[in-house]
Amino acid sequence: MNIYSPELKSKIVHEYLERKNDISISELSRQYDIDPRRVGEWIRNYQLRGKIITQPNKRKFSQKFKEDVVDYYQTHEDKLMRKPWNKLPQDLMYVLLRSAPGKT
Incomplete structure (x- = not known):
């Protein structure tokens, strides 16, 4: 599993939001060589929460x-x-x- 920096996620999300009429998620993900499902997930999370999710929500129990x-x-x-x-x-x-x- 690749771990992407919050800066890269933010750059990709904001680039998509600025150019969404001109570029698809698939095109953008090809540009950065990242799975389009992952890029789409970052964009949806940003649109729902208004922030870039930096780490998955993992629960740890003793x-x-x-x-x-x-x-x-x-x-x-x-x-x-x-x-x-x-x-x-x-x-x-x-x-x-x-x-x-x-x-x-």
């Missing part, structure tokens, strides 16, 4: 936290099935369950 979540889930499974568990998204719960050693 092993103890993961084990506690799995234990809670296993001891309260009947209650969790009846109503949505709004503390953590389901996809995160899946990751936590898979990554806890000896827990399935």
